[in-house]
Amino acid sequence: MRRILALLLVCLMGTAGAQNPPPKDSRRSGFEDMGAATQAMQKDDALNPGMLWVQDGEALWKQPAGASGKACISCHAAAQSSMRGVAARYPAFDTGLGRPITLGQRINQCRLQHQQAALLRPESQELLGLEAYVALQSRGLPLAPSNDARLEPFRQRGQQLFAQRIGQLNLSCAQCHDGLPGKRLAGNVIPEAHPTGYPVYRLEWQAMGSLQRRMRGCMSGVRAEPFAYGAQELVELELYLKTRAKGMAMEAPGVRP
Amino acid sequence: MARTLINAPSAARRGEVIEIRATIGHPMETGFRAGEDGKVLPRNIIQTFSCRYNGELVFSAELFSAVSANPYIAFHTVATESGTLVLSWEGDNGFSQAESIQLAVTA
């Protein structure tokens, strides 16, 4: 009897809900878990150290590179228009490679194929600068990972990786970030791990870094051998994380503890 | 040339107190940290910062290893007359850099 009443109540609430606005997104960006001083660093471009890298990217955007003598601007014109929304939908499926690639990998592909320029090393000042500059053009836009059907098997593998226990500590990403967000690990608040701020100026690094660097750091933390930069697994994880954070506002360049 | 991020008003009224916020890209290697081989990495920090307003020193700072990498300094100065503010940083290994900003001061 109680069960029927409960069911009835839920149905009634459901009907009432149809008239009301949709429930507030309960997902929390890592921004909300930070102290006021760190939040202030992110909110104000004059305080955000990530802007040093954005400046780099802005300059590199206009700088001819490689045998082509072309700069990004030669093909893409002003980044403010051509790159708007781009970072928000990466990783994207690359038809040539038959797999998803990250924004950083895409930038390097452009350099190789269209500029005939040398690849930029992962986590190099130049690559992070360009990533930060491009990501800035999506700031405030909702994360909109591509719903290209070809990405589906990679996305699923990313989800499996997220749930898989790894390392000597035998922990999975999901255990902390799905199971225990808001609680503390040593002195730090465990975030939900939404990649809304990348590339990010991380206080622990006192430098800018990519999501790949952050994930590798987590893997070291649980005493697992981290995947190499550019590894397929890291791309799949990013693809899954971006889907999981779909709709949340992009914050790049973010600041995080 | 290290990267800098300088935020200051381009114009002010005479007598107005303005805030200048400056960040410079620099590792600020403390001299207390060991590298991968276990040997202490030599200190490499910015030691002094100064602001000269039309040549006159209006603010300076002495920085130590306890200042974070990519050092940020915010300070104030009175807008007295139009001119140039030169921000300079000096440090270990002959590090020396200056950036100029213009200030238009109206009555």
Place this chain on the structure above:
Amino acid sequence: MTQPMHPPALPRRRHILAGATGLAMGVLLRPASAAAGDLAVAVATYTRGAPVRAGKVKLDIAELVDNGNVVPITVTVDSPMTAADHVKSIAVFNEKNPQRDVARFTLGPRAGKASVSTRIRLATSQQLVAVAQMSDGSYWSHTVNVIVTLAACIEGEP
């Protein structure tokens, strides 16, 4: 007439070893109060022994920092900043970093406002002191206790 008593000379190698061990032990066993004593010495050196009063200075810092590598601080001093009455300098000292000094700022009437900000490194939970030197020769300070936790995970090189 008695001969002055000299301790037997130690063999050179043992002497050095004893000295080195003594130094290491000294560092390890130094009580917390000694670190605070160092802080007092650092402040006294800055003020050349002049008395320091609590007040006028506000050292703004989070009570629990997000990360000890980058801690924003702002020091503000209550002063009209006129030629006759202004802050000449502000110095910030810490209790437990490898070195007591954090930063020193030189102001003067052209500053207009005695307020400086920067970002600092704190090795562990400790006391922080901001001392202001006024144009009349007086010194004022504000002492704050800050909680610093180490980052949860140890990462390798990037």
